[in-house]
Amino acid sequence: MELNVTINGEDREFFVDPGMLLLDFLRSEGYLGVKNGCSEGTCGSCTVLVDDKPLKSCIMFVGQVQNKKVLTIEGLGTPEKPHPLQDEFVEEGAVQCGFCIPGMILSANALLITNPDPTEEEIKEGLDGNLCRCTGYVKQIKAVKNAAKRMREEN
């Protein structure tokens, strides 16, 4: 099928097998920040935002993003100008092995789009779909709080 999709703000056209998994498609197109941790929609490392909603790309077909807006971690910031979430994750020591981090930061970004001042409980709920085995989540929650504050102040 012909796929029209906006990836990281760029309108793109592809010819794809609609039954291909979104995860496989994105990785094959070079969006390697999308990680595969379980292939069953439970670990959250493959999370991308589709029209600002965090979804698990390992259990989605590429056809499902027709005419939609996809955001991967590559579209969020750059090392020179990181997104506040990325900067705060780094500052707080919230990144250990880092494998879950792109998905987690995207979930946090989706949360902050709809709720710029989340409580700790709301952060836990919003990021509940992203498993991390390294950190114990303490520093990630702190990082999201800090980033939310910075983003509120910047706006």
Place this chain on the structure above:
Amino acid sequence: MTETPFKGKVVKTSVRKKDSMALSQGMPLYVADLDIKPLIAKVLRSPHAHAKIISIDAGEAEALEGVHCVLTHKNTPRNFHTTAGQGFPEPSPYDSVVLDNKVRFVGDRVAAVAADTKEIALQALKLIKVEYEVLDAVFDPEKARDPDAPQIHDEEEAHMPIPVFYEKGSNHVSHTDFAFGDIDKELENSDYTFERRYDTQYAQHTPIEPHVCMAYFDDQDYNIDQESGPRVTVRTSTQVPFHARRITAQALGIKEKNIRVIKPRIGGAFGTKQEVLLEQLTTLLALRSKKPVLLEFTRKEEFISSRTRHPYTVWLRSGVMKDGKITAIELKVLSNTGAYGSHGLTVMSNAGSKSLPLYHMNAVGFIGDTVYTNLPVPGAYRGYGATQACYGMEVLISEMAEKIGMDPAEFRQINHIQEGEGSPVFKALGEGTEGVEQTIKSCKLDDCIEQGMAEIDWKNKRSKPGDDPVKKRGLGMAMLMQGSAIPKIDMASAYAKMNDDGSFNLQVGAADLGTGSDTVIAQIFAEVLDIKADDVIVYSSDTDLTPFDVGAYASSTTYLSGYAAKLTAEKIKKQILQVGAKMLETDIGELYLEDKKVCQHNGGSLTFSQVCKFALYAEDQFQIQATASHVSDESPPPFAAHFAEVEVDTETGLVKVIKYVAAVDCGTPINPKLAEGQTEGAVMNGISYALTEEYIFNDKGKMLNPSFNDYRIFSMADMPEMKTILVESYEPTGPFGAKSVSEISINGPMPAIANAIYDAVGVRLYKAPFTPERVLNALKENK
């Protein structure tokens, strides 16, 4: 004995972890992110728990279009080795080959395929015809040594590479025991005695990135003469690049020079990636097909066919006097090592060596046995056997305190090991053989207990289950120790050179698993030279380009690899001072380093850049560079006191952890935020292990819950309030006073939560995990 806490400029600051910005940007730094289009490898797995392969026919699979190589036991080298990923010679039995003519658990490997796509590889697996002769299997470790139990390793070649107990005929992998003092007599003379049994379960590390390995041909690999044979680069998610190279070479019967192992960024490990499991197959598939090959475990394979934690049955006998004196403790362990003996001996030994030295007692004994069963294969897992033993030990300690009417915190305070003391256990239990005697030089357990008690509000909240008729609250604690590296065995080394701008390249064999060791090692190096951690460019874990290091296990990296980096920096410092003295025409004694400069006491100074350029381009030219290796004579334990507050729902049996406090003495925390992160991660894994994580098997030995849906690890919503307290001490044998921190805190939650459940509802749990069903049953029995 205690020295004052270390105060550094770079050490003890939470500098940003070097790789964390790149990782938060999603940069392609992991094994599978390499810009190569590889063949995809898939492994055929055994449907039987124990069977002989009567015949195997890969003809149709080989003929399938897109298939490049099929491996079975018929076309692979039969070199016995252990996959344990330990130093040489290993204290684990050589009971594995690349592919065998026998399978020993459901999920054991039978054949491997490399094909153009995943779909073709999976289709090819279906075309491999295997005829099995199904054999009797044994799943119960208590029956594994029975005379009529099937012999799991009946192959002649299986053997122990070191001279220790190994009786494969009776599935008896290892045995060790010792006793100091007369245990029976001490128990006879005790005011109270105890005999208890505790069982722990199969559990998995679940790194979010499953095992993954890519073998390919790099430009450098062609730079070898034809007689030597082809050379392959193996980019793999390993904790032990150098052991992985050695063991892959051994298994395939090729030379180490034909293999280069690189560990890039890896997505978590926790012990399971110490195992050399994928490298043999991936390397051989690449060599045979002459194409790059990628082998990635699925989550299901990660559960069933990688490695797990050894399930234990622990029997404890102990005695106590009314005044709080512990008379004797005897710890007996039966460890189930599944179908292969990886880490079977040393994990079991650690049960004693990382728990018994914690307490004073008149007599102490240990009896440890490890057996084969036809179940998935345990290996190294954070805590390394101490975790399982700690559960029983720390529950029993609280029970003993209760019996004599003493606060369990006070009972621990009056009985724990102190600075300046040793334990006969250190000498008795080593890496499969005798251990190393040591005296504790740093121990802040008293402070850990006091600060932890204050944070959890122990005095006010303990033994107050509350007025709610259904939900009861309780507090529990546990005291812990681990080690820092394997003494007189583990070796780490580092190399560094100076650059024109006064920066340094630091090459270490150490393996950063996400822990931040690259950063921590850079901080130690920078501290010596009074530069910023940013001025140290770390390159690690590449067998072609970095010097040897045993790798990341046994809580060794900060303590051991950090020390090698410190020694290297000290050598460099001397060279810088020598060049500086020549340039300034003065004596070395007149000079010191400060802020990336060589300074004179009278005010003159040179930048590091000037010094380096002088050395490279001006006079008596040479490269300012150094290398150093380090082996430790001892393994100083980090210590910790953990406290849990729980709420038990007496109607549903659900246990909720409300608050968790971990007070840890890890010596000097080189990077406090990263040390906290190690503690928080270990605690969270430990809580999840205590409450939910468990393999469920059917009666044929098949694991029934190999997915995150059915094997639940804790997510953010499950978190309690968590507080980490770093209680600083100064360990004189460590770099700037540091000891280890990464493993110890996984040992605390299971006993601390069990003790808290008792405080809340008055039942003791002797089998983990503490699921609602087990808690409810215990409550019913208690009525």
